[in-house]
Amino acid sequence: MVKMRIFRDLNKHLLIDMIKEEWRLHRSLVGGLGSTFFPLIIFVMAATCALIAPLIARNLNQTTILLMLHAASLFYGFYVGGFGSIGEQIMTKRLGQVNMLLQLPQIYPISFKKVMATFFVKDSLFYLVYTYVPMILGISIAATYIGISQFGILRLGVTAFLAFMIGMGLSFVSSAASSRSKLFGALTYLIIIIIALLVYPFNILQPQQVLLPFAYWTDRSLIWPILSIMLSIGLAAAGSLLIKERYEIKQTKFNNSLLKINERLPVTGEIRPLVAKEWLELSRSGNILPAVGGYALNLLVIVFISWLFNYGFGIPIGFNVVFFSAFVGVLGVMTYSSLTIIEHNDYLNLMPLGVDSLIKAKLMIYFILTSGFTVGFVILIGLIKGEIYLIPQSLLVAACMSIYVVAVTAYLTGLWTNTLFFGAKTILKFALMVIPPLIIIEIGTIILPFNSGLATLMITSASVLGLVASGLLFMRLKKHWRNASFSYISNGE
Amino acid sequence: MPKTLSCIEVTQLSKSFGKIVVLNNISLNVAKGEFFGLFGSNGAGKTTLLKILTGQLSADSGEVRTAGYSISDPISIKRSVGIVPEAESPPTFLTAREALELSCLLRDLKNVNERVDRWLDFFDLQVKSDVLCRDLSKGQRQKLMLASAFIHEPSLLFLDEAFINLDPIYQRRLREYLKKIVEEGRTIFLCTHLLEMAEKLCSRVAVINKGNIVAQGAIDELRSKEGEGLEEIFIRAVNGENAHIP
Numbered sequence: 014m015v016k017m018r019i020f021r022d023l024n025k026h027l028l029i030d031m032i033k034e035e036w037r038l039h040r041s042l043v044g045g046l047g048s049t050f051f052p053l054i055i056f057v058m059a060a061t062c063a064l065i066a067p068l069i070a071r072n073l074n075q076t077t078i079l080l081m082l083h084a085a086s087l088f089y090g091f092y093v094g095g096f097g098s099i100g101e102q103i104m105t106k107r108l109g110q111v112n113m114l115l116q117l118p119q120i121y122p123i124s125f126k127k128v129m130a131t132f133f134v135k136d137s138l139f140y141l142v143y144t145y146v147p148m149i150l151g152i153s154i155a156a157t158y159i160g161i162s163q164f165g166i167l168r169l170g171v172t173a174f175l176a177f178m179i180g181m182g183l184s185f186v187s188s189a190a191s192s193r194s195k196l197f198g199a200l201t202y203l204i205i206i207i208i209a210l211l212v213y214p215f216n217i218l219q220p221q222q223v224l225l226p227f228a229y230w231t232d233r234s235l236i237w238p239i240l241s242i243m244l245s246i247g248l249a250a251a252g253s254l255l256i257k258e259r260y261e262i263k264q265t266k267f268n269n270s271l272l273k274i275n276e277r278l279p280v281t282g283e284i285r286p287l288v289a290k291e292w293l294e295l296s297r298s299g300n301i302l303p304a305v306g307g308y309a310l311n312l313l314v315i316v317f318i319s320w321l322f323n324y325g326f327g328i329p330i331g332f333n334v335v336f337f338s339a340f341v342g343v344l345g346v347m348t349y350s351s352l353t354i355i356e357h358n359d360y361l362n363l364m365p366l367g368v369d370s371l372i373k374a375k376l377m378i379y380f381i382l383t384s385g386f387t388v389g390f391v392i393l394i395g396l397i398k399g400e401i402y403l404i405p406q407s408l409l410v411a412a413c414m415s416i417y418v419v420a421v422t423a424y425l426t427g428l429w430t431n432t433l434f435f436g437a438k439t440i441l442k443f444a445l446m447v448i449p450p451l452i453i454i455e456i457g458t459i460i461l462p463f464n465s466g467l468a469t470l471m472i473t474s475a476s477v478l479g480l481v482a483s484g485l486l487f488m489r490l491k492k493h494w495r496n497a498s499f500s501y502i503s504n505g506e
Numbered sequence: 507m508p509k510t511l512s513c514i515e516v517t518q519l520s521k522s523f524g525k526i527v528v529l530n531n532i533s534l535n536v537a538k539g540e541f542f543g544l545f546g547s548n549g550a551g552k553t554t555l556l557k558i559l560t561g562q563l564s565a566d567s568g569e570v571r572t573a574g575y576s577i578s579d580p581i582s583i584k585r586s587v588g589i590v591p592e593a594e595s596p597p598t599f600l601t602a603r604e605a606l607e608l609s610c611l612l613r614d615l616k617n618v619n620e621r622v623d624r625w626l627d628f629f630d631l632q633v634k635s636d637v638l639c640r641d642l643s644k645g646q647r648q649k650l651m652l653a654s655a656f657i658h659e660p661s662l663l664f665l666d667e668a669f670i671n672l673d674p675i676y677q678r679r680l681r682e683y684l685k686k687i688v689e690e691g692r693t694i695f696l697c698t699h700l701l702e703m704a705e706k707l708c709s710r711v712a713v714i715n716k717g718n719i720v721a722q723g724a725i726d727e728l729r730s731k732e733g734e735g736l737e738e739i740f741i742r743a744v745n746g747e748n749a750h751i752p
Binding site: 272294357 | 607611655
């Protein structure tokens with residue numbers, strides 16, 4: 014009853030204002046065109062995936078495809094649902110000078126629980142309209158060609174969205190629990206991990222016993238969507254109730270180590286203290302593990318993609334270690350992005366330096382964090398596949414593409430990757446700059462067994478050109494971002 | 507710093523945000539060694555003007571030179587001046603001491619420890635030197651912002667509501683310090699609503715209203731009658747010459 018009261022008490026006007034705020038924030042960051050472009054991309058991608066679905070269905074059974082779709086939705090929800098940490102971010106001014114409706118409880122007689130519950134509903138609507146509706150529309154366009162009924166696609170959309178809501182609710186509960194007690198938070202995460210392990214690889218629980226929206230597709234019983242709705246509401250209510258109302262300002266003390274780190278760094282100029290600052294911020298904000306873990310997870314994604322091609326699409330391409338190496342950099346975009354959301358940096362507007370200096374410092378941190386993993390990953394894949402002779406070439410490709418892709422990302426999105434990357438112009442420029450060399454390298458890896466001379470030429474020249482282009486982008490950073498401010502919203506144009 | 511008699515030279519400066527004109531054809535001069543005060547109602551354009559003067563914002567039209575540098579060279583301006591912004595926002599995850607050390611390192615200063623100790627002592631922040639900036643009180647953060655602006659002993663200081671959040675003891679300490687450095691020949695550009703404080707400190711003032719400079723000069727020159735205070739001068743300038751002063 015208490016849980017349900019939170020939602021009954023939701024303020025309609027606050028919800029509407031939050032939706033307006035989200036929309037205006039989004040428009041101010043990526044522009045009107047960019048805001049429209051994102052759902053369009055989802056629509057096109059969904060239609061494309063639906064059109065190639067019969068190809069996948071030849072090699073994977075329908076149940077596996079549905080399970081993958083629902084599991085992906087669950088993870089997506091879990092990824093975006095960590096609202097529990099927002100309270101701490103607001104109280105510690107991590108958002109710089111940006112003021113949002115979430116800050117209302119500081120001065121108005123409204124509880125943070127209620128505001129967070131409204132925020133949860135607002136975000137659910139946002140993802141529904143911005144992601145799931147275009148996705149379902151995209152699939153339904155392709156429906157006539159692949160022989161699936163429109164009603165079936167609508168049902169798929171509903172169950173996939175319910176999986177997303179459960180993921181978001183789980184993340185909300187875990188993050189809210191973490192804000193109360195690290196141990197409590199760790200326990201909730203541990204429970205989630207144990208349940209996931211019981212499903213796979215231990216096979217003690219069946220996926221449908223855990224992933225309730227997916228269970229609908231095993232027996233078509235309506236009980237599963239109903240239970241899913243109840244579970245997602247319950248999780249959202251539990252998350253809201255767990256949210257702390259007060260964030261005590263604790264005086265956290267640390268050894269003063271900026272000067273020591275600064276002296277040890279093998280770089281010169283104004284970037285040196287910035288790298289030291291970035292390192293301290295990364296470690297003290299507890300973001301080293303998520304950044305490194307996220308990168309390691311990205312590397313596993315590459316392995317998964319190759320598995321999908323081999324067993325999902327049934328395309329018998331012998332992926333060699335060079336192929337994997339080219340993709341390493343592409344997935345590093347997310348890691349670079351995670352480095353740009355730790356601190357507001359408003360105070361740097363008062364210092365004699367440009368935005369480009371901080372971008373360069375962040376690039377330095379990116380390479381410090383990821384280089385070891387990249388090298389280790391390439392060597393490991395080379396050893397597993399018995400392609401030791403390809404390891405030197407793969408290391409060259411991984412290094413060049415890693416540097417190139419992150420240089421393109423930094424050049425186009427600067428300190429605001431997380432938001433500017435959703436802009437239409439940015440995505441197009443990124444695609445035009447990154448996809449061609451990637452295609453050349455991947456074609457090279459495919460023809461490597463048949464014409465090693467041509468393949469090596471293609472791979473090496475694309476990699477070296479990427480490295481040269483990185484140097485040019487690096488030199489142009491200063492000019493490109495010369496008018497940008499360090500403040501939260503700035504597109505550098 | 508290039509040799510010039512004026513520390514700040516503004517000629518026909520205009521700035522708009524979309525259709526909103528924030529600064530309209532402003533001209534202003536601040537000489538070396540002046541304690542200059544800028545006053546205005548809320549939203550009059552004070553902070554925008556200060557941001558343009560310090561190279562944080564570009565101008566739509568007009569000429570602006572600060573400390574001898576054009577605002578097209580913001581890095582040289584920021585190297586030469588000290589800026590205390592309206593809102594205090596020191597680095598979240600650095601300690602109080604590290605925040606000041608970073609300020610020194612980014613300005614490539616020598617004797618970092620000596621400088622940092624001096625300003626931590628000045629604002630009695632030594633006991634908080636290893637506390638993260640996010641965990642400091644509003645007043646302590648404001649002191650850090652002030653210390654960071656003073657640490658390189660700039661010849662020109664821009665202070666936007668610098669006294670806000672400070673208790674009377676530190677307000678006095680800051681006031682005495684500012685007086686002293688102006689006597690030494692350094693220049694201060696102060697934006698404030700604390701007119702009583704400004705009256706004690708400023709040698710020359712300007713009043714900005716709806717993006718226009720409506721009064722400018724020495725306080726004595728702006729007085730319409732003997733004994734008229736800065737508050738009356740301000741209200742008269744904002745409301746118009748013959749407006750009733752409540």
